[in-house]
Amino acid sequence: MENPVENAKRLAAFKAVDNHVVNGVIGIGSGSTVVYAVERLAQRVREEGLEVICVPSSFQAKQLIIQHGLKLGDLEMHPELKVTIDGADESDLQLTLIKGGGGCLTQEKILASCAEEFIVIADYRKASENLGEQWSKGIPVEVIPSAYRAVYQKIEKTLGGKSELRMSGSSKAGPVVTDNGNFILDWNFQTVMNWKDVETSLNMIPGVVENGLFVGMARKAYFGMSDGSVMERTVKANM
Numbered sequence: 001m002e003n004p005v006e007n008a009k010r011l012a013a014f015k016a017v018d019n020h021v022v023n024g025v026i027g028i029g030s031g032s033t034v035v036y037a038v039e040r041l042a043q044r045v046r047e048e049g050l051e052v053i054c055v056p057s058s059f060q061a062k063q064l065i066i067q068h069g070l071k072l073g074d075l076e077m078h079p080e081l082k083v084t085i086d087g088a089d090e091s092d093l094q095l096t097l098i099k100g101g102g103g104c105l106t107q108e109k110i111l112a113s114c115a116e117e118f119i120v121i122a123d124y125r126k127a128s129e130n131l132g133e134q135w136s137k138g139i140p141v142e143v144i145p146s147a148y149r150a151v152y153q154k155i156e157k158t159l160g161g162k163s164e165l166r167m168s169g170s171s172k173a174g175p176v177v178t179d180n181g182n183f184i185l186d187w188n189f190q191t192v193m194n195w196k197d198v199e200t201s202l203n204m205i206p207g208v209v210e211n212g213l214f215v216g217m218a219r220k221a222y223f224g225m226s227d228g229s230v231m232e233r234t235v236k237a238n239m
């Protein structure tokens with residue numbers, strides 16, 4: 001594979017699937033890195049007889065599972081997952097994540113919370129010391145459509161920074177609509193903050209469905225590097 005970023009995604013995804021997936025129910029995140037994780041899962045099912053049921057975090061993930069001929073499940077049938085594997089937009093040294101670049105943050109956080117182990121896979125561009133070093137698009141906040149303006153103002157008043165309503169781009173006029181039928185605000189924070197407090201504050205604003213800060217959820221991340229290696233970051237659980 002020629003492209004160093006795609007190669008890095010693939011390396012991280014393959015290593016995570018090899019190290020963490022055993023027979024059982026697996027949460028499948030969303031985004032371009034997860035595509036490689038599903039590819040590797042399907043390979044292991046074919047070659048090793050691995051038995052997995054895959055619970056998707058999005059329409060995209062569901063399509064991937066179906067296209068690869070993997071068994072599809074849902075949280076209603078399987079509310080407890082062995083492991084969830086997902087990408088990230090940025091990770092700091094404590095594995096505090098910004099997620100939701102693909103707009104699937106709410107289901108992704110649910111799947112992460114239901115898993116015994118939440119494993120992050122990403123390329124080298126996502127590994128930071130502090131949030132905001134690499135990812136400049138802000139923290140995604142999924143909002144009830146009728147409340148977007150009110151939420152926007154409250155975030156600015158309480159936490160500072162600026163928010164933007166995420167727009168669809170050229171293929172559709174108007175805002176991005178999530179798989180849950182909601183809008184997304186991208187909140188550009190001004191400085192490094194206590195992310196657990198920020199995560200809670202955002203979710204306390206009426207109209208907010210969920211936000212893309214994942215604090216204290218991931219214990220292990222795999223970052224594919226440009227030289228073909230995989231950098232691992234591990235954090236201990238808070239007692």
Ligand SMILES: O=C(CO)[C@H](O)[C@H](O)COP(=O)(O)O
Nearest residue numbers: 031032033087100101102104
């Ligand atoms: O949070 C996400 C989607 O909501 C993705 O995991 C995140 O955007 C990373 O995507 P990619 O693997 O394409 O870099």
